[in-house]
Amino acid sequence: MRGVVMHAPGDVRVERREDPQIIEPTDAIIRLSASCICGSDLWPYRGVEKLDGPSPMGHEYVGVVEQVGDQVKNVKVGDFVVGSFVISDNTCEICQAGFQSKCVHAEFVAATIGTQAEKARIPHADGTLVATPGQPDPELIPSLLAASDVLGTGWFAAVAAEAGPGKTVAVVGDGAVGLMAILAAKQLGAERIIAMSRHADRQALARFYGATDIVEERGDDGVAKIKELTGGLGAHSVVEAVGTQEAFMQAVGATRGGGHLGYVGVNYGVTIPGFDLFLAGIHTLGGPAPVRRFLPDLIQLIWDRKIDPGKVFDLELPLDQAAEGYQAMHERRATKVLFTV
Amino acid sequence: MRGVVMHAPGDVRVERREDPQIIEPTDAIIRLSASCICGSDLWPYRGVEKLDGPSPMGHEYVGVVEQVGDQVKNVKVGDFVVGSFVISDNTCEICQAGFQSKCVHAEFVAATIGTQAEKARIPHADGTLVATPGQPDPELIPSLLAASDVLGTGWFAAVAAEAGPGKTVAVVGDGAVGLMAILAAKQLGAERIIAMSRHADRQALARFYGATDIVEERGDDGVAKIKELTGGLGAHSVVEAVGTQEAFMQAVGATRGGGHLGYVGVNYGVTIPGFDLFLAGIHTLGGPAPVRRFLPDLIQLIWDRKIDPGKVFDLELPLDQAAEGYQAMHERRATKVLFTV
Known part of the structure; x- marks a missing residue:
């Protein structure tokens, strides 16, 4: 099969990779319908995170189940599925408490699997994959793909920040995850949603997803502006969706005493x-x-067309043009790139 | 009046200080029945925290109301009162959400008032002080004094860590606050309480307050031991009551994914x-x-003799011997020192 491999910072190639096989009876093999580039894929691309040799890339995925191991019960061949970017058994004590990314069998899809490819082996398929109610209309595929990470992560951030009715929510970061946190805060019933953004196109998307206010200031000035908008107290709920020192401390400063900060920016x-x-x-x-x-x-909300997270993808390319996709995101010509497979 | 003043690290004196006066109509003047030394008072005593000139000391207090400003309604002359170590109006939005230490009128008693003294002016008396149901038996005074900070802080830590039925709670730190967190975890119904302590006398007190297990290891070894005791997962609830780098990271490591860490050690x-x-x-x-x-x-629990936090005081001295009290805590000859006034 073809798959994306990063060889060095800035060096992304589409190569022949071995077809995945069932190894454990709890595995499934899926044929990918679409995949995408995550903000975190830019860390090694920019040389911030070290690569240990050539690495298969990609951890967001939707596709059709092609084969299942003997013990797989919840998904079957032919199902259209969405999976999390972290493998989980969904039965252990940690999973049952709702923290599947810390499952006793947790494994990052990014580390070993690489879903910017034609196929992928998904361990613990029953605990990791969720089948959609039927075969999706093609127009729903970007949104379902978003659920795999960027929407799920933004949603978690809003839940972690306890966004809800009567709350003022501030979102630090106008990348794809920040935008999805805005969508989530709106769905969760937040009264006021302040997007911290200085890019006109993203401000527009932030407003589309539910932002009621835009703050362009950053750092201490950004904190002062959030205080000014909240009677001097700070926001009830703050989402950090960047992962830099400045963004993190801006988020801490913008949160009122006793308030809630949800942080999902990968903060190396x-x-x-x-x-x-x-x-x-x-x-x-x-x-x-x-x-x-x-x-x-999230799948149900997308299926019922109540949310439209797929709009965060502003560049769609065939998998063979992966290198151009990385370059576009690196240069901020694209917010998020989708690969058709 | 007499009061404790710190002039330099290691230099604590009992001096004449001016009698406090009502300044604002929301003030009360109290005559102190007892005061004590907090672990945080040792920071300037040891030179870790810089002093800006001679500083009145003390922020834990119980006593009898001697005078009230015109607008004070909830406490009256003659009431026996317990107050928090942070002034609060108890009416603002932050207070109403239960975060009185971040009140819009918050002021640290330690910074300006100094309750290791015969009297103290308490601003926002209605929002800061709570009257006991009557004049307390002398034997209850140490426990009521503990409620002012060390018990209240340990209790908050246990609540912040979401200690409760079915939970395993690990407490990092066997000082007075850690011991009070154990008492709180027990009252809150925790199933298992692990005290991290390597001092025999404090282990005994930890068991008295409800610890079911003792772990003597620290750092990574301590984390490994907590994991071993919790099926590899870590504790549901962890309290950090020290404030050092090692203790903080030990507490992070001991908390299971999705678990709760309550940290109250002052972590300069x-x-x-x-x-x-x-x-x-x-x-x-x-x-x-x-x-x-x-x-x-907390006052009601003490009044009804359901909890006995006063046992954390293991040295009682008259205020005039304040210097000896500081020396004893600094040398760890005493866990916590009570001053009779």
């Missing part, structure tokens, strides 16, 4: 001054999102 | 590696405790 190299966090007196919850918890509901 | 100089916290996937809540939220319930 960020160091949090403990005493600043202590004095802030806030709840925090973050990390790789337990997307599997939300998948059944 | 701690830097939290953001990516480690991200990968841990845990809830955190910490900071100066909103003691005022818990005071009415």
Whole structure:
């Protein structure tokens, strides 16, 4: 099969990779319908995260089940499925508590599988994949693909920040995850949603997804502006969807005492001054999102056309043009790139 | 009046200080019945926290109301009262959400008032002080004093860690606050309470307050031991009651994915590696405790002799011997020192 392999920063190639095989009786093989590039794929592309030799890329995926192991019961050959970017058994104590990304069998799809490809082996298929109610209309595929990570992650961030009725939510970061957090905050009933963004095109998308206010200031000025908009108190709920030092501390500062910060930006190299966090007196919850918890509901919302997360994809390319897709996201010519397979 | 003043690290004196006066109509003047030394008072005593000139000391207090401003309604002259170590109006939006330590009128008693003294002016008396049901038996005074900070803080830590029925709670730190967190976890119905302690006397007190297990290991070894005791998962609820780098990261490591960390150790100089916290996937809540939220319930529990937090005081001295009290806590000859006034 063909699949994307990163050889070095900036060096992405579509190559022949071995066809995946069933190894464990809990595995499934899926033929991918679409895949995409995640913001976190840019870390190795930019040389921020070190590569250990050539790496298969991709961890977001939708597709059709082609083969299942003997013990797989919840999905069958021919099902159209959406999977989380973290493998989970969905039965252990941690999964049952809703934290499937910390499952005792957790494994990052990014680390070994690589779904920017024609096919993929998905371990713990019953606990990782969710079948859609039927074969989807092609127009729904981008949205279903978004559920696999970017929507699921933004949704988790909004839930972690306890966005809900009567709440003012501030979202730091106007990338795809930040935009999905806005969509989620709106669905969760937030009263006011402040997008922190300085790009006109993303501001427009933020408003489309439910932002009621835009703040262009960053850092201490951004915090001051959020305070000004919230009677001096700060937002009830803040989402951090960037992963830099400045963004993280901006998010801490924007949260009111006793408020909730949900952080999902992959934060390599960020160091949090403990005493600043202590004095802030806030709840925090973050990390790789337990997307599997939300998948059944998110699929239904998409199926019923109540949400349209697929709009975050602003560039669609055939898999063979993967290198151009990475370049476009790296140069910020695209917010998020979808690959047709 | 007499009051404790710290002039420099290691230099604590009992001096004449001016008698406090009503300044605002929301003030009360109380005559202190007892006061004590907090672990955080040792920071400037040890030179870790810088002093800006001679500083009145003390922020934990119980006593009798001697005078009230015109607008004070909830406490009256003659009432025996317990107050929080943070001033709060108890009416603002933040207070109403239960985060009185982040009140819009918040002020640290430690910073300006100094309750290791004969009298103190308490601003926002209605929102800060709680009257006991009557004049307490002398034997209850240590416990009521504990409610002012050390019990209230340990209680908050246990609540922040979501200690409760069915939960395994690990407590990092066997100082007075850690011991009070154990008491709180027990009252909140925790199934299993693991005290991380290597001092025999404190282990005994930990067991008295409800610890079911003792772990002597620290750092990575301590984390490994907690995992071993919890089927490899980590504790549902972890309390950090020390404030050092090692203790904080030990607490992060001991918390299961999706679990809750409550941190109340004053953590000057701690830097939290953001990516480690991200990968841990845990809830955190910490900071100066909103003691005022818990005071009415804690006073009632003490009044009804259902809890005995006063046992954390293992040295009682007259105020005039304050210097000896500081020395004893600094040298760890005492866990917590009570001053009779």
